[in-house]
Amino acid sequence: MNEWDKRRREIGEDADFDPLTTIPMLEFDNDVLNSIKLRIRKEFDSKIVKNIVVIDPYFGPADIGLITSVFGSVLSRTITVVTNLESVEIDDESDDQSKEDIANKMRTLVAELKGKQVFNDFLIFKTNAGIHDRMLFSPDIGCSSLFFVVGASYNMLFKKYSYIVRVTNASMRYKMIQLFELYKKQGYQI
């Protein structure tokens, strides 16, 4: 291998640039929230994606709007959320809401989504298994590039310095799907 080819290979491997592996709050755009939302939407809209999985122990009613604005752009998708219902914030009003109140609030929003036919379906599972890491992926065939781990709950991603990292390791992607199935098995749909 000549010196130039060696240079291209080595620097390319070190650089490994990906606009969706980032710390959103460090992005240069003034409107970080919209910039990152657009990048994620563009990435998912570039493929035929029918199923999207969101795993977040703190997923709450406020996140439904965010998920809708990012993934509701394309008709006929099914969103599946797995959560521990650890969210204690409902519209930032109080910190003593019961999990059942949170579940009710989300049921109302999901019913509204169904009424407006935004998604094919919007499923929320409360799992009893402990969730720690936030994940976002599509389990569809041909969508193996759409696997991400996220360092914070979605509602905090644009308020605190945290990361989004694309998972390129096939074994890890398989584990994420296994974990998703386990969470569903140890929980129930609200």
Place this chain on the structure above:
Amino acid sequence: MRNRLRDYTLYLMKRNDNGKKPIKRAAKNVPSLLTRGKAVKESARSVYRTIFVCLKDRGGFKLVYGHTIEWRMGPLDYEVKIWRKHNVDADMFVFFCDLTSIDVLSAFIDKGETEITCSDGTKSTVSFRHDTNEKSTLGINSLSQEYNPFMSYFTEVERWFSTGRDFLGVPISEFHLLHKKELELVERSYGISLNEHPHLIGTFASFLPTRLRADISRHEASGKSWIEFRCVDEFDEYGNASVEIYVKNKNGDNNITVKPRLASDYNFLIPFDPDFCRVEIRYGNKPIYRSEGYFIRGIALTLNVQESKLSIAGETVDRTSQHEIMIKAKTHE
């Protein structure tokens, strides 16, 4: 992306149709692309389309990336005769000019520094460090990962670069992240993606395209399948050059090689379903064209069709429906 420069280059690809006999250029083996420029400039009008992407540093400019393209001028080509200076963003600047002589660049390579006078009257000193150079050729290969300013020309290239992996004291793999925004703006304006090709950072290149465009296509009618070969020798330089076309099927167990001359269009029958094709053209012993690729068997289109706007949970969403369309070519296997 890089296609912008390619499109621009395609725009430039016009045959010399001013009624005069095009000037022929002999193919020669000379030691350097930069010195070879001197051999042809007296018999054909070429310019050296040169661009410097620079970072302003302590009063001077450090070359982040640069190249020159030896470009034979056609009747529709424009010319930038004086250096232009463009502050892309922050400390990132771009200088560009069509040089009529290679001497400035030869001195720049030798001394590692040059002073240029821009159209606004300002003088700028651009410096460049390298410790090695290599020559190679760029064929037409859709799978290649290498940066090539041309989409349809076989190109000789000589590159000057440092064997180290640092640039201005920073690992190159991190430099492009530190200057991501500026480099994105360079790409938008000039079609050179240093984020996609970070190995170009800290390098200078000289490109010499062979002004020959070949087109190969597969046809089928009345139960027969044949391949058409067409070639445009833009300045009628390569006369009776020898062509070799190799075609094979998917498994490689059926293949055919034909050797027509460049001067005429050429068709040949194919008794199997072709999948891959390679074209090589030589003028004397010198390769002047090489392309390889697969025949298109299908095109997958994903269409996002705008449907409506929707407000939900305080968010407004533009909604689209997705459609997937596959256009398939006929096969007769």
